[in-house]
Amino acid sequence: MTASIIDGKAVAATLRARIAERVKALPYTPGLRVVRVGEDPASGVYVRNKDRAAQQAGLDSATIQLPEETSEAALLELVHQLNADPAVDGILVQLPLPKQIRAERVLEAIDPAKDVDGFHAVNAGRLATGQAGLVPCTPKGVMHLLAAAGTAIAGARAVVLGRSNIVGKPMAALLLAADATVTVVHSRTRDLASECRRAEILVAAVGRPEMVKGDWIAEGATVIDVGINRLANGGLVGDVDFAAASQRAAAITPVPGGVGPMTIACLLENTVEAAIARRG
Numbered sequence: 001m002t003a004s005i006i007d008g009k010a011v012a013a014t015l016r017a018r019i020a021e022r023v024k025a026l027p028y029t030p031g032l033r034v035v036r037v038g039e040d041p042a043s044g045v046y047v048r049n050k051d052r053a054a055q056q057a058g059l060d061s062a063t064i065q066l067p068e069e070t071s072e073a074a075l076l077e078l079v080h081q082l083n084a085d086p087a088v089d090g091i092l093v094q095l096p097l098p099k100q101i102r103a104e105r106v107l108e109a110i111d112p113a114k115d116v117d118g119f120h121a122v123n124a125g126r127l128a129t130g131q132a133g134l135v136p137c138t139p140k141g142v143m144h145l146l147a148a149a150g151t152a153i154a155g156a157r158a159v160v161l162g163r164s165n166i167v168g169k170p171m172a173a174l175l176l177a178a179d180a181t182v183t184v185v186h187s188r189t190r191d192l193a194s195e196c197r198r199a200e201i202l203v204a205a206v207g208r209p210e211m212v213k214g215d216w217i218a219e220g221a222t223v224i225d226v227g228i229n230r231l232a233n234g235g236l237v238g239d240v241d242f243a244a245a246s247q248r249a250a251a252i253t254p255v256p257g258g259v260g261p262m263t264i265a266c267l268l269e270n271t272v273e274a275a276i277a278r279r280g
């Protein structure tokens with residue numbers, strides 16, 4: 001079997017066009033503020049791409065750049081100002097943060113109604129208990145990709161490889177809410193390969209280059225690779241050995257061009273949803 005490629009760039013472009021139409025129909029312009037602290041080069045690329053995509057969708061978007069030595073107190077003060085600003089519907093603090101700042105303190109300071117990353121404990125709790133709230137962008141993007149690939153979720157055996165708060169846990173909650181039978185596996189799981197081999201839907205989010213080998217994939221599975229790992233030679237690879245997995249999967253996402261573009265499209269979607277929830 002040679003897998004069909006799930007084209008994240010194309011799915012993201014369609015979603016972004018739909019969001020732009022939604023924005024045009026609103027009587028106000030949703031506002032997004034992305035905060036970057038320091039000079040992490042990858043964060044620079046992601047923040048620029050977010051800002052460009054937001055502007056193209058018609059949002060009022062701006063990036064706030066702070067120096068590397070910014071204190072936690074100064075960042076918290078900025079978050080409080082953005083919480084209080086009625087023109088701001090969405091606040092995103094780009095991760096990772098410099099080591100003097102505790103990310104969890106900052107994420108918990110964001111007003112849950114403006115938490116377009118969906119990382120606040122209130123939004124995580126809403127997702128875990130099946131209530132409406134803002135959902136983390138990467139797992140939300142994965143759900144869009146599964147829909148675009150025509151993968152049936154209800155009743156399917158889904159395995160999520162990775163248990164981070166940002167991807168693994170919300171991913172499992174979304175798949176469970178869509179009636180999959182979900183197993184979360186991680187670095188301490190015994191016999192990872194055979195757990196993954198049981199998956200009809202495999203979502204890999206461990207951040208280890210090509211850790212998932214071809215023979216970990218069940219024939220006909222849908223494989224979603226969330227990993228974006230930069231190699232010493234500058235190349236990008238996912239968490240899955242793409243060439244080998246493509247010989248067994250029915251459908252697979254590439255890296256780059258798979259989940260990454262969906263993360264940005266879903267940020268725009270969350271900003272519009274946050275604006276509508278706040279302003280009607």
Ligand SMILES: Nc1nc2c(c(=O)[nH]1)N[C@@H](CN(C=O)c1ccc(C(=O)N[C@@H](CCC(=O)O)C(=O)O)cc1)CN2
Nearest residue numbers: 046093094095096117137256257258259260261263264
């Ligand atoms: N506050 C947040 N910080 C971070 C998040 C997040 O969701 N919220 N996720 C990642 C980075 N990220 C978004 O911020 C992100 C990563 C990758 C891509 C993407 O489009 N990747 C491209 C490849 C780009 C490249 O060449 O490097 C792809 O996969 O095709 C978008 C967003 C950590 N921080």
